[in-house]
Amino acid sequence: MQQISLDELDAFSSEWDAKVDRDGSVDGFCSRSAWQIAFARAFAPERTFWLAHRGDSMAVLAERADGVLEPLENMWGFGAPLIGAEAGGLLGPWLLARPRPALLLGLPGDKERLMGLLEPLAGAYDFQVLAPTTRFVARLDGGLDEGLDEGLNEGLDEGLDGTLAAWLAGRSPSFRRNLRAARRRVEAEAIEFRWVEGVPGEAMHELYRRVLDVEARSWKGVQGAGAATGPMETFYRELWLRLGSRGQLRVLLAERGGVAVGYLHGGCVGDRFRGLQFSFDHAHARAGLGNVLQYQAIGRLAQAGIRRYDLGAFSDYKGRWGDEGLQTLGLVLRPRVSA
Numbered sequence: 001m002q003q004i005s006l007d008e009l010d011a012f013s014s015e016w017d018a019k020v021d022r023d024g025s026v027d028g029f030c031s032r033s034a035w036q037i038a039f040a041r042a043f044a045p046e047r048t049f050w051l052a053h054r055g056d057s058m059a060v061l062a063e064r065a066d067g068v069l070e071p072l073e074n075m076w077g078f079g080a081p082l083i084g085a086e087a088g089g090l091l092g093p094w095l096l097a098r099p100r101p102a103l104l105l106g107l108p109g110d111k112e113r114l115m116g117l118l119e120p121l122a123g124a125y126d127f128q129v130l131a132p133t134t135r136f137v138a139r140l141d142g143g144l145d146e147g148l149d150e151g152l153n154e155g156l157d158e159g160l161d162g163t164l165a166a167w168l169a170g171r172s173p174s175f176r177r178n179l180r181a182a183r184r185r186v187e188a189e190a191i192e193f194r195w196v197e198g199v200p201g202e203a204m205h206e207l208y209r210r211v212l213d214v215e216a217r218s219w220k221g222v223q224g225a226g227a228a229t230g231p232m233e234t235f236y237r238e239l240w241l242r243l244g245s246r247g248q249l250r251v252l253l254a255e256r257g258g259v260a261v262g263y264l265h266g267g268c269v270g271d272r273f274r275g276l277q278f279s280f281d282h283a284h285a286r287a288g289l290g291n292v293l294q295y296q297a298i299g300r301l302a303q304a305g306i307r308r309y310d311l312g313a314f315s316d317y318k319g320r321w322g323d324e325g326l327q328t329l330g331l332v333l334r335p336r337v338s339a
Helices: 006-011 013-022 033-043 087-097 111-121 165-169 173-188 201-216 230-245 282-287 289-303 316-321
Strands: 002-004 048-054 057-063 102-107 125-129 133-139 192-197 249-256 259-269 272-280 308-313 323-335
Touching (some): 006 013, 006 033, 006 048, 013 033, 111 125, 133 316, 173 289, 201 230, 201 249, 230 272, 249 289, 259 282, 272 282, 272 289, 282 289, 308 316, 308 323
Parallel strands (some): 272 308
Antiparallel strands (some): 002 048, 048 057, 192 249
16 A cells, blocks of 8 residues: 555546446445545545555555544445455555554445455454445336326426336336426426536536525525535535546536526436435425426436436435445454454
8 A cells, every 4th residue: 555645546536437447346436536536625635545556456545643544435435445356455464564443335245355355354353344335226227108107297398208117117106196296386386407417617617606506595505504515515516526527417407587496416427327416495395396306307317328326325215216226335444452
């Protein structure tokens, strides 16, 4: 493992992301450089950073002031700090030579890969397996059957018909009824939707400003708990810059009379979309604008050939919109103290 700066990690991002792409068992979005480096810059840039890589494998970790090793993104733990089948072999000898506690998150549950890390540490470290983290995913694999649920595809923007049958068929009848009612209320409020991608630099900054303005008017923003201030705002701004430069940023705006009243944004990698944030002006809460934002985004993603919409870790609403997807786990490693 070699000490490395965040600027040097940024320069390594293309090789980093290529390794993630070749490792199909880790979170293919949150393990990438954009998510990890954006979080590190926003929340804890003062840590020491370490990198080892060989072939298709790499280990990238942050070291806190107290000596504990952890992923660069240590809040949600979606991304893996160990990429590739041989990553454990890169980290293990270093941990034996320089014993210290380590928190490893976002790991695939593959026994062979875990043993590749843990077996060399046996006798020198104790370990604890943490509860798994499950992503919820909306699968977008079929076309919309106009007879599936009469009224569901009324009022769709032109070109969105024919994209959502498999996903809609997996939702409950009450969900579909509530969604239809919300779409009618939003339409009655004259709210329109605009899908944005491929935004150049200055326009992207203006678009982000509009998103922050909506966030400040959301129920979280009104309570001072939204994503418009502090490290969370910095994180998404940093992430937008990286996604935008790679052509991966996607933004859906809900507008009323030219004024943004809702948004949803995320990033596309291959045929997968990772949702990041969505919110809306709390004045439109009773209309069900949040649900309609999600539905409009799903329609546009399916039309563009996206097959998986990663909603993130479980919450009640995500359970209604998606089904269980990738599951990863965490490990706590503690050096044994010699008697």
